[in-house]
Amino acid sequence: MISFQGVSKVYGKGSVALSDVTVDIEKGDFIFVVGPSGAGKSTFIKLLFREILPTNGRLVINGRDIGKLTLAEVPYLRRNLGIVFQDYRLLPNKTVYDNIAFAMEVIEASRREIQRRVNHVLNLVNLSSKTDTYPNQLSGGEQQRVAIARAIVNNPQVVIADEPTGNLDPDTSWEIMKIFERINKGGTTIVMATHDKPVVDAMKKRVIAIEQGCIVRDQPKGAYGYED
């Protein structure tokens, strides 16, 4: 469903972030994208939600060439993607419930639909008791669970996560991974950039390793493979 076809990304000053990357991601895959800092993981992730465009090559998501989307089409692409960031990116002046509902409000869902879905995903991330709490009253792990709930509330086909456990301790990271695994079991594709070696090693998922802009390894049930 996601296909990188000879994708390169060169930034302004001629620095090559990705060069000639070709890889296919199937529906329902759970993929770790690993590699040293500055190897091109973030670029890989950002291309997926069209924060940036490929310099060369084609990136096809569900039959659509992302490079050929008009600006007006980009929002509708993103409605099929859920995005989770390392720094959660919650709105501090909105409650947990409103933070999640916000993602549905901006795509003009009905109030009843919003209520149904928000309660459902809150349950999925075990935060039903924190509905009316504000983000600053939550722990980092809880905040990330809210962010995950927001990412999946619109039922995306793919969840993209950029270092989602980067700010969390190992135990909390595990909780977060369990949630991602649960989401993946429901048929949602997951693409996650991470540095979290124990997690990657233990979960035995497909691992794509990127170094200096190239894919150096693509293992079906891989391990992290770096000693850091």
Added chain:
Amino acid sequence: MSGISLKGRTAMKIRTVKYFIREAISSLRHNGLMSFASVSTVALSLLILGLFLVMVLNLNNIASTLESKVEITVYLQDNLGDYDKRQIGTKITKLSGVTEVNFVTKEDALKRFKDRLGEQQGLLNALGDTNPLPDAFEVKVDKPDNVKTLANMISEIKGVENAKFGQEIIEQLFALTRMIRIAGLLLIVFLALAALFIISNTIRITVFARRKEIGIMKYVGATDWFIRWPFLLEGMILGFSGALISILLLLKIYAIFTQQVYESLAFLPLLPQVVVTNISIFLLVVGAAIGALGSTISLRRFMKV
């Protein structure tokens, strides 16, 4: 597997419109001081624009009223015989464009002059029995445009001292209107820019304060227009409120002004109060447009997330 749909619903839901209005108003409140400054600037700018419009409209009205009353006064040389005077009268009457010719003897002229002086007619005692005023014809013409040509033709008739008409005052009036128009235009452009600047600054502060929110909206797939509308509304509300205030002030000021004029200069043909009502819609549109434009300027720079 279902493909990615890239089409949106075109119809805007009422709930969404309510959301836009709510967002706009809440950010106006958050931004109280800047909102107040914006509204005041717009109000002041539009008030001055309104005053100029009213003034120019009135001057135009006065000028055209005077113009339609224009007649040529033909002064005759002294020592003409009755026959010569009649001859001149006939010649003038025959000119095309002349509608009415009245003969005013020098005695009539003096009498009118005395009447005009009223209580101060004692001044004329100094003249003794002499009458310095000439005999004259008062000539009315069909079209104001013809006045100048006719006056020239008449002044060339033998026995005519000169032919005068109110051209000068009218031309001066028009020159004044033109000057006021240009000065007003410059001032208005300047003030409109100031209003635009302050509104776009207000919106920029709002957008900046909410850039995180805007970023998240983009990531979860809000369309650009969905993000833009609250800010556009905010700008338009600022401009519209400013316009409303300027209209209220303008109504009050014009009412006081006309009152004053009627008391001291009753003959001035001022336009009625309705003139303000007529330009109100124009001011409201200009206000809202300045607001929308101000938002657009800020948004263009900040929307790239």
